[in-house]
Amino acid sequence: VAKRIRxxxxxxHPIFREGVAQALRDSSDFNxxxxxxxxxxxxxxxxxxxxxxxxxxxxxxxxxxxxRAIRQAHPGVKVVVLSASDDHEHVIGAxxxxxxxxxxxxxGRSDLVHALKSxxxxxxxxxxxxxxxxxSRLVTHARGGTFSANSERRGRAxxxxxxxxxxxxxxxxxxxxxxxxxLGISIKTIKQHTMLLFxxxxxxxxxxxxxxxxxxxxxxxxxxxxx
Amino acid sequence: xxxxxxIGLVDYQPIFRRGVVLAxxxxxxxxxxxxxxxxxxxxxxxxxxxLDILLLGVExxxxxxxxxxxIRQLKPETKILIVVAEGxxxxxxxxxxxxxxxxxxxxxxxxxxxxxxxxxxxxRFPIAPARTSRLLSNNSQAFLLH
Numbered sequence: 026v027a028k029r030i031r032x033x034x035x036x037x038h039p040i041f042r043e044g045v046a047q048a049l050r051d052s053s054d055f056n057x058x059x060x061x062x063x064x065x066x067x068x069x070x071x072x073x074x075x076x077x078x079x080x081x082x083x084x085x086x087x088x089x090x091x092x093r094a095i096r097q098a099h100p101g102v103k104v105v106v107l108s109a110s111d112d113h114e115h116v117i118g119a120x121x122x123x124x125x126x127x128x129x130x131x132x133g134r135s136d137l138v139h140a141l142k143s144x145x146x147x148x149x150x151x152x153x154x155x156x157x158x159x160x161s162r163l164v165t166h167a168r169g170g171t172f173s174a175n176s177e178r179r180g181r182a183x184x185x186x187x188x189x190x191x192x193x194x195x196x197x198x199x200x201x202x203x204x205x206x207x208l209g210i211s212i213k214t215i216k217q218h219t220m221l222l223f224x225x226x227x228x229x230x231x232x233x234x235x236x237x238x239x240x241x242x243x244x245x246x247x248x249x250x251x252x
Numbered sequence: 253x254x255x256x257x258x259i260g261l262v263d264y265q266p267i268f269r270r271g272v273v274l275a276x277x278x279x280x281x282x283x284x285x286x287x288x289x290x291x292x293x294x295x296x297x298x299x300x301x302x303l304d305i306l307l308l309g310v311e312x313x314x315x316x317x318x319x320x321x322x323i324r325q326l327k328p329e330t331k332i333l334i335v336v337a338e339g340x341x342x343x344x345x346x347x348x349x350x351x352x353x354x355x356x357x358x359x360x361x362x363x364x365x366x367x368x369x370x371x372x373x374x375x376r377f378p379i380a381p382a383r384t385s386r387l388l389s390n391n392s393q394a395f396l397l398h
Contacts, residue, residue, distance in 0.1 A: 044271030133266045
């Protein structure tokens with residue numbers, strides 16, 4: 026008898042968790058070993074041994090940092106994002122922090138089962154409609170030269186307005202608290218913005234972010250001089 | 253024995269629908285008579301089946317509002333409970349203006365859903381999310397529509 030794939034199920038919607046648990050129970054290939062809300066994800070993995078963690082990242086994508094933390098603390102556990110958000114920034118963000126799959130929550134039972142099995146075998150899985158949209162975007166940007174995998178050459182084009190604002194204050198040396206006051210939003214939100222910002226820019230902290238900004242401003246200025 | 257409440261279940265996430273069906277089995281008063289995944293399904297289902305309540309979870313909020321409005325015109329006897337992803341004030345007010353009887357946040361537990369459905373069936377508003385009920389008390393206009 027083949028070993029069952031052990032699943033840890035993290036989603037803030039209890040009804041959706043019940044749906045997934047039931048869908049997987051119907052198949053003898055899986056065993057849901059733990060389930061709970063996003064805030065408890067790390068703790069759940071401390072208690073249970075899982076092969077795959079299914080993780081909802083929320084409409085704002087702030088669960089991406091949870092995915093990163095889990096990949097760092099439990100490198101043996103595969104992280105699969107199950108999300109209602111089809112925002113390509115969330116998909117790329119999730120893959121960057123080490124997620125092995127990105128499945129939209131409108132998935133049906135058999136596609137979910139198929140996806141989880143292939144991920145368990147070591148493959149990547151992205152909801153096909155999303156993957157093809159992402160690919161066409163990648164191709165378009167590659168032509169324009171702004172969507173390079175090389176983080177140093179990446180422009181700031183794919184940042185949201187808010188992220189750009191945060192980035193500009195950040196590069197002026199303001200603290201999270203000061204930025205929160207300037208923008209009139211909470212420190213928690215600022216932290217979420219900076220985490221997404223860092224993951225998009227491919228940097229680890231604010232110092233690296235500032236260095237990247239300086240570099241790109243410098244090269245843009247040089248380019249302008251040459252032009 | 254009282255008549256069971258006939259429920260139509262429309263949600264764009266099939267897995268979520270599974271969860272709802274499972275959760276509603278906890279109450280003998282409720283029965284899910286038909287299911288669908290899109291706004292078009294909702295219209296078809298509502299016009300064909302004599303539903304007491306339609307649970308409506310459509311991905312794009314404005315589509316949910318439009319669908320709710322259309323069904324309320326078509327089948328005024330069917331009450332609508334809209335499933336929303338976030339506690340967005342404008343959305344909740346628009347939902348009530350469309351003739352829906354309530355909104356419920358996607359993060360409900362099974363027992364909360366059952367309670368909300370039973371409340372609506374008795375011609376009352378769902379108390380479901382605290383955020384929504386707070387909003388309702390600030391918008392007595394919304395109450396007056398019913």
